[in-house]
Each structure stands twice: as C-alpha cells, then as structure tokens.
Amino acid sequence: MIVTDNSDTLRPARRKVYVEACVPAGVLAAQTFGIRVPFTEVRLSGAQGTGEAEPEDVVLLYDTSGPGTDPRVGAPPLRAPWIAGRGDVEEYEGRASSLRDDGRAAVRRSRSAEPFPGTTRRPLRASGRAPVTQLHYARRGEITPEMAFVALRERMDAETVRAEVAAGRAIIPANVNHPESEPMAIGRHFVVKVNANIGSSAVTSSVADEVEKLTWATRWGADTVMDLSTGADIHTTREWIVRNSPVPVGTVPIYQALEKVDGRPEELSWEVYRDTVIEQAEQGVDYFTVHAGVLLRYVPLTASRVTGIVSRGGSILAAWCLAHHEENFLYTHFAELCEIMAAYDVAFSLGDGLRPGSVADANDEAQFAELRTLGELTEVAWDHGVQVMIEGPGHVPLHRIPENVALQQEVCHGAPFYTLGPLTTDVAPGYDHITSAIGAAVIGMHGTAMLCYVTPKEHLGLPGREDVKAGMIAYKIAAHAADLAKEHPLAREWDDALSKARFEFRWEDQFALSLDPDTARAYHDETLPAQPAKTAHFCSMCGPKFCSMRISQDVRDLARAQGVSTGEMVEIGLRRKAEEFRARGAEIYQPASP
C-alpha cells in the first residue's frame, strides 16, 4: 500500500512514496515492526499519442536518496527498534576518543573540525558471544526486518532474500551502530548496485564538501558510499557522513591507521589497526575494505608489472611486509578481526590490493594468487558469522572480463563480487567514467553484484560534485544495462515505459522517466524550447517531416483504424488499405511551414 508522498515541486510527475508493510522481528517473532520502503513514483500522463483515454500508469523506481535530512540533525534511526528488538546487543561506554583520531593536523592545531551537532548515541555491540550479523540470523532461519525491507524494495520473496544471505551469496551491510541506513542487499540475484567513493585527501576538500557529495551521490542512485578520506579531520568527517547516510557506508581502515602512525607504514601494527576498526565500528561503518590477501610472497610477483601495485591499501601493506619481512598482519590476525566485526555486523569487503592498474597487468599471477587467498579468508569469515564480499579489478580488456567473475565465484564460493570498473582501456584519462562503465556493464552482466563507480577525475584529481554526478550516471547506466542482460524481472519495465512514452511523443513522461530528467529536458529545450514543442510529434533532430516514429505511428494507426490485425494485414493484402490511405491524403506529412 502506498501511503506517503513528499511532493517534489520541481518534478511534478515524480515524487517519493513509501510502501508499507508489517513484519515480525526477532527470532521469536514476539514483536512486529512496520517497514516503510521508499520508491520514486513516476506518474505518467497516459497515452496521449493515440488520443485514447487510457488509465494513468505509475512506474515505481528504486530510490536511494533517503528521507531528506538536515545535515546538522542527521537521518532518522529507522532500524533502531529492529536492532533493539532482537535483544542481542548492549550499549557500552565505547572506546576513549582523542584528538589524534582526527589526524596529525588536528593535533597540531589542538582542535578538530566542527563536531557533528546532532544526537550522539552510545555505541552498541553484541552482548553475548553470538554474532549479531544478518548472516547469523539468516542461517538460523530468521527473516529480519532488514531482509523484509530488501524483499519489498526489490519486489522479491523475503524467504529468497534470507536464503541468499544465509548461503553467503548476498550481504546486507547493516552495522548495529548505523541505524540510519535503509537496508539494501548486494548479491548476484539482486539488482546490480553502485558504490560512490567520496572522502577528502590531504590536498583538498572539507567536511561540508564531503557531506554534500554524500547527498548528491545518493540523489543520483548510490547504493553505498565509501568514505575514503585520508586528509585531516578523518574521524569527524566520517561521523558527519555516517549520521547523514541513508545508505551503508564503507571505509578502508588502514588509511586512518596509517595517519595514526604519522604516515610511516613500517610503524603500523595490529594494535593500531585494531584500535581503528573498533573506533569505526562504533561509529557505524557498515563494511571495511581489508587487504588481508596481500601476502609477503605475492609482492615480488608485481615487480615486472607495467604499473606495479595501484591499490593504496595494497601498496601500504606491501611496504609493511617488505619493511618487516613478516606476513601481512591483517592475514595473521584475521580471526581476531572477524570476532570484532561479528560483534557489530560490519561486513568484509576483502580488498584486492594487487589488482591490475593497466590492461597490461590484467589477470596476472599476482592478481589471481591474491584472489585465491581471499577465497580462503571468505571461509574463515563465514565461520565467524561475518558477511563477506570480494573486491575485484581495476583495468581489464573486455575479452578477459568473464574469466575474472568465473574464477572469483569459484574460489570465493559464490560470495558477492564488487569491482572497480574495470577500465577497458587506459588511453582516455578524463573519460574513465566511460572507459570503465563499458567494463562495469559487462562484468555486471556476468554476475558482479556491485560496481564501484569511477569518475572523470580518476587518475587526475579528487572528484568534485559534478564529477560525482557524472560517475553515478555512467554507473547507473552500466548497472541497469547489466540488469537487462541478466533479464532481471524488474529491469525491463522501466525501459519499456520510457520507450512507449517516446514512441507516443509523451515528452513530459519521457523526461520524468529519465535517469536524469533535468538534463533530458534541457537538451530537448536547447533547440525547441517552446511549450508547444512538448506535445509536438517530432524533435529538432529530424524535424517534423522526417520523424520516423511519427510515420511509423501513422502506419500503425492506419492498420488499427481499419480494424485489422497484423496477421490479417499480411493475409488480405494491403492494396485496399493503400487506396484508403491515399484517399485520406496520405497525411503522414504536414505541409512545410513557409
């Protein structure tokens, strides 16, 4: 039942609606909770082109934009009652924070950036030894409100969602300390998701910029965001982002850990890393990229590459391994890390620190050796009840993409694959949202569950707001193209609605259904801005006389008016129709305007 609307005055044909349901929560189902799942509703104007009064159509689109939050207040904690209702977490004091959490710059100036001014809650963690993860609940047969939410959102059966999570084929990133997030699933049987990277670097950007990028990314369809901040105020920036994020937030904890040891990788240790993951788990980060597969013996495999190691985390850990000649501490302490993550339901995104950084290095031994280790680690994480996805490349020429998915699915036992692109050529810096959207669509078609976007600034600089949008649009296209190729039941509905609107010259419906309505309208209006053009049966591309859609409609209308079916048209011949058509003046074309 659709019950709520937030009218968007800029786009009267689009509004946010919530579909409500009542579901049991907790293993004993002692309580029930209402869930409200957001959609973008597009109300169509009806089939104007035919002149017939058809019932108004409605198309519901997946919506990631969140409830629309005052950044100083934060998003509402919609999952809080579900989490509490399970009765398996406890509030606690939390780790003691210090100015050092915000990095050396904060220490130097003796203050951090402005703290998040909204409500702060004491952190939650598992009260017992059992994991508090969606994987754990799914395995014991429980359909959580999070799973029910996902099922409604993807219009799937809730039991299927549970089964996919239980099998490890899907994850629902859902830290108990991020109750603001609207549950979503990452898995090959769900619609393909898109992650947007945001975050400051030492060279540029501010907290406000990053919160704005978060809002902007989710407006354009980001299913998760990763805060990859490496600059100053790293803790405070993350707090603002998590409190405002309606989507799961991922991080790479090694970045902050390195900041805590003044940027010297050889000073890194399990203790510093552990402190950092607890700090971030308490804040509510939903998944961690962990480069535990960068093993000492794999580092030399990269020496003959054209582009060496291009993962930041991978290069930091390679430097640590070389400096100590010891095995990667993330690998040696992996079980302990699992225990921490199980206590908050932080999911693993097992990082591909040795991913190729050029098409020359694609699918090489360094990459695949690490992938096999990630497969081993997947089983360790699952043993601890922790959700897992696997990160993938990077840069891969088109014909070598399928091998990546096949091997990942095999050695990682079906865990969801999450890839950066891949870029299919290296020759177009400034356009890597396109070089990689090509690879992303193809790797998505082959079963990758989430695509990490690439912006036009990749390899050149930190993305700004418009770059975030360009990257998101390219990746929503790639993800949707993959959904169509996978014949996902929901995918075609959107395309067909838009194509039908196009064929019937319902321009306003076309705009409203577009991935980016504002741009579609602006492009149309550049050459035909007047309001009558919005109902015209042509556009400036071909002009009124050469519009094939229009001629084609007239052909169809002729057949319909004469009451013959397609088959009959063939059977009885068209000569009589032809005469009638000419008698009517063959009005396919209007006289040219003088």
Added chain:
Amino acid sequence: MIVTDNSDTLRPARRKVYVEACVPAGVLAAQTFGIRVPFTEVRLSGAQGTGEAEPEDVVLLYDTSGPGTDPRVGAPPLRAPWIAGRGDVEEYEGRASSLRDDGRAAVRRSRSAEPFPGTTRRPLRASGRAPVTQLHYARRGEITPEMAFVALRERMDAETVRAEVAAGRAIIPANVNHPESEPMAIGRHFVVKVNANIGSSAVTSSVADEVEKLTWATRWGADTVMDLSTGADIHTTREWIVRNSPVPVGTVPIYQALEKVDGRPEELSWEVYRDTVIEQAEQGVDYFTVHAGVLLRYVPLTASRVTGIVSRGGSILAAWCLAHHEENFLYTHFAELCEIMAAYDVAFSLGDGLRPGSVADANDEAQFAELRTLGELTEVAWDHGVQVMIEGPGHVPLHRIPENVALQQEVCHGAPFYTLGPLTTDVAPGYDHITSAIGAAVIGMHGTAMLCYVTPKEHLGLPGREDVKAGMIAYKIAAHAADLAKEHPLAREWDDALSKARFEFRWEDQFALSLDPDTARAYHDETLPAQPAKTAHFCSMCGPKFCSMRISQDVRDLARAQGVSTGEMVEIGLRRKAEEFRARGAEIYQPASP
C-alpha cells in the same frame, strides 16, 4: 620514413607527421606514386621516473584530422593522380543541376546558400563497362595506391588488405569524385572505425555549422562522416562537406529524393531516386545508405512493436510501400542501382530500415527478416563489383548483441558490419553516448567493423559541436576497447605507453598520449595547477602520502638497487632487504608538510 611535420604549437609533444612510400599504381604498374600517410606523433620525454637516460620514445597514432584545410579552398585532391593513372574513368558534363537540388526553400527564395567557392571539377565516371571499384581491382589481383595507403596506415601487409577487399570482408570507400579523401578500410580485421553523423535538419543549423562539425569530428577521430542533412540547401551543404572532407562521406539519398517530391513519400519513384544518386555520386559521396531490404511483407511485422519503425529511411519506404501496395522500388531496381554505383565506386551501406528502436524490439522477426534480405542483396552488389557493408542496430540489451553479429556475418557472407550503437538501455536520454558506447564496444569486440556514433542529444535534438565531440570521444573509447579485446597488434602499444608514463609520473607524457589531452590536463590542473605538480609523484586524488603508484615504484626500485631479480627476491628471502630498507629510513614517505 617520417619526413614531414606540422608542428602543433598548442601541444608541443604532439605533431602530425607523414610516413612516405613509393608504390606502383594501375594494373600494369606502369607508374609509381608516392603516398604520404598521416599519423599523430607523440614524442615522449623518456623515463624520468627512474632517473635513467633512456632513448626518447615515439608513439604513432592513427590520424583522421586531414591536412588542415581552408574551408573556402577545400582539401587537396591527393587521389587524383591515382584515379587518372588507372585509365578507366572519363570526365563528362554531368547531370544538369537546378535550384530544386537545394530543396523547396531554395526554390521559394530563388537562390541557394553560398556555393562552395573553391575549384570545381567536372565529374568522372567509368569510361567502359567495367567497374572502377576497389573491389574490382582487388579481385583482379591489383594492389591500388588506396590499398597501399591503408596498409601503411594500419601497419599491415598490403597483400592482406587486397585479399580482404577482394573477399568482400573489407571495403575502402573511394568515390572517384572524392579525390580529397585519405583512404581507409572498414573490415573486421582492421582497427574498428567510427562514423560521425552530421547534417542540418529543417529546424536548425547552417552550412557553416556543418562544415565546422565535419572538421571537429575528424579532429576527434571520425573515420567517416555521414551528411544526413534534411533541411534547406541540401546540395550546397553537401558540396562544402565533400570538398573539405579528408574522410569518406556517406549519405542517405532517400532524404534528398523526398525533398524533391515536396516531402510526399507516395510521390517518390525510382526516377527521382536515380536522379538523386547520380547527383550525389557526381559530387563524390563515398557510400550510400540504401534501405532496399524494407520489403512490403515485412512492414506489418513492425505493427506490434513497442517503437515501430525508427529508421527515417525505413519509415519513408514503409509509407511508400503501403501507399502503393508495391514492392520497395529500391529492391526492384537494385541491379540498376548497382550499375550506377559501380561506375563511380560508391559503396553500399545496406540500411536496416527495420532496426529495433528499443530494447523491447531487439532481435525480432522484422529486424532479422530484413537482415536476410540484405544478405541476398550483398551477393547482387558483389556480382556488379560494388563494395558493400551492412548496417545494424540500434537498441539491443547486452546479452543479445553477439547473436546480431553472428547472424549478420553468416547471412551477409562476411561483409563488414556497421552498427548504430547499439544502446543497451533506453532509460537515459541525454546520456545515450554512454548507453550506446557500452553496446558499441561489445559489438565491436564481436567483429563489427565500424560504429556509428551516438551523441548525448540522441532522441532529444540536433547535436551541436560539443555533442559531436562527446559522441566521438565515447566512440573512440568503444572502438579502441574493441581493438584491445580483439588483440589487434597495434592496440596495446598506445595503452602500454600511457600506463608506463602514468606509473613513472611523466604527467606531460600522459597528457600528450591521452585521447583528449586538453581535458586530461585541465582536470589535473583543477586541483594542482602549479607547474611543479607536473613533475610531482602524486596527484590530488590521493595526495603525496597515499600514492600507491609511488609506493609501488619504491618497492621496485629497492629490488633493482639491490640487484636481485623477482625470482631471487622470492628465493633468498626478503629479511635482509627489509633491514636495508629500514636502515635507509624507509623513505617511502616524505615527512608531511607542516
């Protein structure tokens, strides 16, 4: 031998060079002609990153930009001596022209647009009954200067070029009346080509605009252009375009023929069409899109489609067929059309008038029935010595793309495939350069020889200059990604040179090697504009401390400095290296700047 340079002051690292060779011409090889094949030369600064003095590298890129012409003079007729040297053409008076050739608007105002002011030549045509086509020459074993030019350009064996043309697997569009064009080949064993559509519509655009779009499109890599003008001054616009075009020019003659009958499709006739193709053949159009496969019996197959007939030419001919209840006159007069085209060497681009206009209609019976007819017509054209390529869709979801190429190659006997996109989803008007670049890369990988670009304005309006660039860039990416996937011998060289420059922080080399150097540089400079940043070993994306490329280089340098190979590093262990590394201060990171 590289002998000439036109220094480009804006990009000192890039310049146009010509590679020269001396080749026989004519069947008796009585003469030899010099050919000068253009390339973009990128001069690299050497491997600065390693500090070693390596020899300067040079990368040669395929260059379509032409000699740089004053639009009022036109391009030099470089092929004129080759054409004359074959001794099989004659000058003649040519068809009598009239103001009507420029359409109704010109008749009304009693004048055309400004005529092309440069040299006008009397038209040439075959002096005997034998074709004057590259196919004809190739079949009789002759390597023409055009073929030799293509061979040098693609760094292939000239005999291979001849054999591909002789077998019909490649075409070299080369009208004897377009001596200005620099020969190029379209075929699955050559690099994937890109066509740019330009041309005015009744609603907007001028002659000057279209000439500018031509220059702009070839600057960004257009291998051919199609003049799809449907507006006023259609003959004069085409004259300006052909005289200035360094690349083959294609048209859809039915558009002008329709204008000659005042836009009434039922008034079209073979005679009007024949007059038009002779007019355009005399001007020098290199290939014609001919929708001869839109048969009367196929039209009803489109009635149940979501988007009917979306090809302009297809819809015009469908309307004609319905109005007359007669078979398509292009089909019934196809042999006569072949005779005309053989006398000028105009190639067929057999049009897919029934191509799908939405993913809903992809690969349907209407589309494939027409394709089979195009296969029959291919053999008829070949019997007349006329070169042929086949047009393809359109809108196709990713997983249904391979079937298109496989069927086309089978039923059209290996004739080159030339596709519009295809778009892989319909939901993103305003971004169809991206929705279709995804499909274009994939269909190119599967063997499509030329990709017709799609601009961001597709479905919304007539593209302007910036749209032409956006479409070209997206399609050069798609074509190059396909070349890499086909493992074309030349393709990887470019990517590897850029990747190496990237890894070695040779920023200027990266920019110079980029598909769009200006944009790559501008994006970099947005956040790090100062000149020192051009030699910095990082960019603003990660900042100095987190640059993985830099850390990775240090890892490699360490190994190199210690004189051990990759294998040895594994064998002898890394502990000693680790100690030395630490003793050196583990200088992977510089101290943070205060």
